[in-house]
Amino acid sequence: MKVKLKVWRQKNRDASGEFKTYQSPELNPSMSFLEMLDVMNEQLAAGGEEPIAFDHDCREGICGTCSLVIDGKPHGPHKGVATCQTYMRSFKEGDEIVVEPFRAHPFPLVKDLVVDRKAFDRIQHAGGFISVRTGAAPDANSIPVPKEAADLAMDAAQCIGCGACVAACKNASAMLFVSAKVSHLGLLPQGQPERYRRVKAMVDQMDAEGFGNCTVTGSCEAVCPKEISLDFIARMNRDYLVALLKGDAKKPSGGGAG
Amino acid sequence: MATLNPNIPSGPLDHKWEHHKFSSKLINPANKRKYKVIVVGAGLAGASASATLAELGYEVHNFVFHDSPRRAHSVAAQGGINAAKNYQNDGDSVHRLFYDTIKGGDFRARESNVHRLAEVSVDIIDQCAAQGVPFAREYGGLLDNRSFGGAQVSRTFYARGQTGQQLLLGAYSALNKMIGNGGVRSYTHSEMLDLVVVDGHAKGIIVRDLQTGAVTRHNADAVVLATGGYGNVYNLSTYARGSNVTASWRAHKRGACFANPCYTQIHPTCIPVSGDYQSKLTLMSESLRNDGRIWVPKRKEDCKKPPAEIAEADRDYYLERMYGAFGNLAPRDIASRAAKYMCDEGRGIGETGLGVYLDFSAAIQRLGEDKIRERYGNLFAMYHEITDESAYKTPMRIYPAVHYTMGGLWVDYNLMSNVPGLFVLGEANFSDHGANRLGASALMQGLADGYFVLPATIATYLAGVKPDKRPATDTPAFKQAEENVQGLTKGFLASKGKRTPGSFHKQLGKIMWDHCGMARTKAGLEQGIQLLGALREEYRAGVNVLGAATEWNQSLEQAGRIGDFIELGELMCRDALMREESCGGHFREEYQYTKEDKEVQDGLVNPGDVKRRDDEFAFVAAWEFAGEGKAPVLNKEPLVYEEVKMSTRSYK
């Protein structure tokens, strides 16, 4: 099969970008979408044109590196599937496929289809952890976790941090991502002591990074390659409210063991 | 010749680690922050080490080429992590895990390191659970376990099919905490391109910022490499595309010995190759072998028939037939070789004839489809996306693929290389898995090294270094190393060749698979070395790198990495040629059991199993770089077993 690609090309953050259209070489329907881009890039390089820059690593849907908006949808046509797991058999002979980067103000463009998603890391530096010093942990089975809670925490923990939720949202909201992180830790007994401090710190950093508000249109959930549920946003909002009501934690009075 | 002192502590095996920790030097807490430690890599090994060293008070600088530490290749691990918790009360113990690992590695690992690994395994699970790693649990709320190959107990902890991501997120969260409070400075999209050695000690690195192309110098009191494995030398593998050997290789060129480079692991259960455009091979977790049965048709004529049309009596469940005690859970090297033998006999399945079936029908009948979905749903979904086939309805097609590298930079008991001040952790070092790694043991080793071993052993080196005295970055060694990096970049951009780095990678991969793959011979390896020598020359003149040095340039990144892989490939072939025996994943056709051998007649092994030659080859081969165009120098560390008796490895 052959397809036409309409791809966003932009030299760097400051340059202006444009769509360019390329005719693909002969493709095999069993190729992945990224393998199609590899083949396309070989053809471009042979003609002396710089290859299309795109992000990828594991190519099995777990590292969250691949991105791409394909025909208007982050991660392409299939629900619950990342770009790297999208295969050419999902397209038809002669299709024109439009490929763009994840566009969102907090994700500045690096080149062509590559954007910088470090804002996600900074949100987690602010509070995405349970404080436990190495070597100080009790026996793992000393804190039983009900299977339901463990399973639900796991549902949230599946988030691969790709940022598709942000790219899909007209407000560039990161609520689905942050709520998945907050819920994963907040659902477990180990995460209780820092539960409210964590949600406050992470939401504040999310706002500082310039991510927009959530208006619950659900477009994030629809494109999430791990099908993270919108319910986690409601859960986070509740926790955030409680955190606000509690106010900043009181400083313990001084003294101590001396 | 390099000096290789393994620095194994004295005393009985099960007291060495305790004793060593107790007798090691300590650094006074007020002085710790005067020491700066560079950690390259933030996979399980690098992230856990960075976080823990910073907790202890060292000034830590962490570098990764990824855009975020969370994307390290560790994220892709599926199946699980071992620990000798004996939560199942099925007879597990530290000693059993130790023994299984030594035996699994075909008696080619260092005994003292492996015992320590088994000892700290239990602490890892405690640490991870406390961090909020959502391990699978039973209804009572306690942790669940499963079995993995090469073991007859259930000691593997897991988190659905994404144990790697969950453990990495745990280590990453510990790292985040220390980044947030200033204990760790994190440099992302930053690729280490050279090691700086001052007066024989590792004192810094040269780094290229992948976004801007800026090349910078960084000094430190010690440098830690946790940069992962080198399986992508074969081009097609289960590794992430970005995994590479550059950090290790450039350290090797600065004096660090590369140990056992030919020990590579070929994993038995991966999705077969479908075409020459293919960029990666996808693993189907070993955990599937708990419930899946592996077979091929008994008769060649049946191979092209749909599996449903092949009667039960006409199927050969060859692992169950050949390795009764372990059956489908035979270790990886054995299961892979057996699949190869079946295909060599012409009984392989699928379009290419390079495949075998992994069949769940019996398990589905026994347990129901829902139970199988709960256990392996995400793997079945992944299989479906790639092949467009449902493994609930028809058996999976699988074939072995390159998956892990047991070789790596040589380290002593303290995880320090032969270059003082250079430490190596995780898959990047060679120390714990011998000639074959057991499933679920790499995650264990990465976290053991990072959370528990290095934080205790690094002080033995730093105690001898004056605080605040590290060489400045304007000293000659830094200048020379930066010039080296700039020179390489210039060379690539100036080359007027016609071919992309990627096309050379394919060619390299094919040479390596054909000549240094699942079965190796003297003649094949010699030819491989010749082909690689020619490829190296061709690469210098013939590679074409577009774009500039001062911007995001993926072709330039690739060019450097593939150049290093070509050189490494040659060393791997030399190592495999030197090692005139078979052991674990290293199979030399000349050295295998045959019907005439007593061990076969006694029923210990099968004809075709690997045959070690302990008298001559019970050593670690640590190769030293001798200069461009010169033959590398072989150093040997004898493997001395104090407790275990080296025996024939039997899984029957």
Ligand SMILES: Cc1cc2nc3c(=O)[nH]c(=O)nc-3n(C[C@H](O)[C@H](O)[C@H](O)COP(=O)(O)OP(=O)(O)OC[C@H]3O[C@@H](n4cnc5c(N)ncnc54)[C@H](O)[C@@H]3O)c2cc1C
């Ligand atoms: C598909 C798959 C499944 C697996 N499943 C399991 C399993 O179930 N159980 C198990 O025990 N093991 C498993 N393994 C093996 C295991 O995942 C790895 O061996 C282990 O995670 C390696 O961890 P690491 O920390 O050593 O390196 P990695 O996770 O590979 O991390 C390397 C780090 O180094 C950085 N880096 C590398 N080079 C440079 C450079 N030059 N400059 C800057 N940074 C650099 C990278 O950015 C990254 O942060 C699996 C492997 C694969 C491929």
Ligand code: FES
């Ligand atoms: S490349 Fe890793 S998720 Fe797509």
